[in-house]
Amino acid sequence: MSSDTRRPYDIDSLTDVALRVFAERGYDGASMDDVARAAGITKASIYHHVSSKEALLERGLTRALDALNEILAEAVAQDGDAAFRLRRIVHRVAHTTLRLLPELTVLFRARGASKSERRALEERRRFDRHVTALIVEAQRDGSVRSDLDARLVVRLIFGMSNSVVEWYRGDASLSAGAVADAVEAVVFDGISARPPAPAS
Numbered sequence: 001m002s003s004d005t006r007r008p009y010d011i012d013s014l015t016d017v018a019l020r021v022f023a024e025r026g027y028d029g030a031s032m033d034d035v036a037r038a039a040g041i042t043k044a045s046i047y048h049h050v051s052s053k054e055a056l057l058e059r060g061l062t063r064a065l066d067a068l069n070e071i072l073a074e075a076v077a078q079d080g081d082a083a084f085r086l087r088r089i090v091h092r093v094a095h096t097t098l099r100l101l102p103e104l105t106v107l108f109r110a111r112g113a114s115k116s117e118r119r120a121l122e123e124r125r126r127f128d129r130h131v132t133a134l135i136v137e138a139q140r141d142g143s144v145r146s147d148l149d150a151r152l153v154v155r156l157i158f159g160m161s162n163s164v165v166e167w168y169r170g171d172a173s174l175s176a177g178a179v180a181d182a183v184e185a186v187v188f189d190g191i192s193a194r195p196p197a198p199a200s
Contacts (some may be wrong), residue, residue, distance in 0.1 A: 009039055011049045011059070017101035018056040023165075027057055027106060028113065057106065058116040059189055065123045069094050072130055082144035086134050087188055094161045094183040098168060098176035105165040128154050138146035 002018040009017070017039045022029045032053050036043040050056055071092045075085045097104045107124070132154050138144035161183050168179065 005105075009041060011154065014039060014046065014049050015056055015059045015063075016032055016102070018038060018053075019060045019106055019146065022060065023102040023105040026109065027053075027117075054114055057114065059101070060106050061110065061116055061120040063195050064100060064103040065120060067100055067103070068093070068124075068127050071096060072127065076122055081143060082134050082138035082141060086131070086144070087184055089131060089134070090187055091180045091184045092162065093158065094164065095176050095180035097161065097164055098179055101165060101170075104162075108162045108165055128158070143144065156159075 007155070012037075018030075018035045019032050019170060021038050024030075030053075030140040032043050034044060035053070036046055037158070050059075072091055074092065075089045078088060080088075082128060107120055110120050112118045112121050128151075132150045134151060135144060135153055139146040139150065164183075168174075
C-alpha cells in the first residue's frame with residue numbers, strides 16, 4: 001500500500017502542512033518536495049489538489065487575513081468607547097496569532113515578493129489604517145494620550161504583538177490567553193508597579 005493511500009489529504013489539511021513548512025523554512029526556502037515530505041505523500045499527489053506552491057501560500061494568507069478582518073468586525077460590533085474597542089483588538093490579535101500560528105507567521109514575514117504577498121501586505125495596511133483611525137478617535141476623546149503619533153503607536157503595538165511568532169513554541173505553561181493578557185497589559189497599563197495609595 002502506498003503512503004498516499006495510508007495518508008489521504010484534502011486541500012485544507014494539505015494547506016495546514018504547507019503552512020507549517022513555510023513557517024519553519026520560510027516560504028522562499030521551502031520547496032514542494034519539502035511539503036510532500038512533511039505530508040508523507042508524493043509531490044505529484046500535491047498537484048491533484050493545488051496548482052503551485054504560491055497557491056498554497058495564497059490559501060494560508062487568506063486564512064490569516066480573514067481572521068484579522070473578523071477581529072475588526074467583532075470590535076466594531078461591540079458597545080464601548082474607542083479605547084475599549086482598541087483593547088479588544090489588541091487582545092484578539094495576540095490571541096489569534098497563537099491560535100493560527102503558522103498562518104500568522106507566514107503573513108507577518110511576507111515581504112511582497114509574489115502577487116499573493118503583495119495583496120496580503122495591502123490588506124495588512126488596510127487593517128493598520130483602521131486601527132490607526134481608532135487610536136485617533138481615542139486620542140480625541142482623551143482616553144489615549146495624544147502626544148504620540150497614532151501611526152507610530154500602531155507599528156509599535158503590533159511590532160510587539162507580532163513578534164510572538166519568532167519565539168512562541170507552544171509552551172504548555174504559557175497559554176495563548178496568558179500571552180494575549182500580557183500584551184494587552186503592557187500596551188495599556190505599562191510594566192511599572194503602581195505607587196502605594198497615600199495614607200488616609
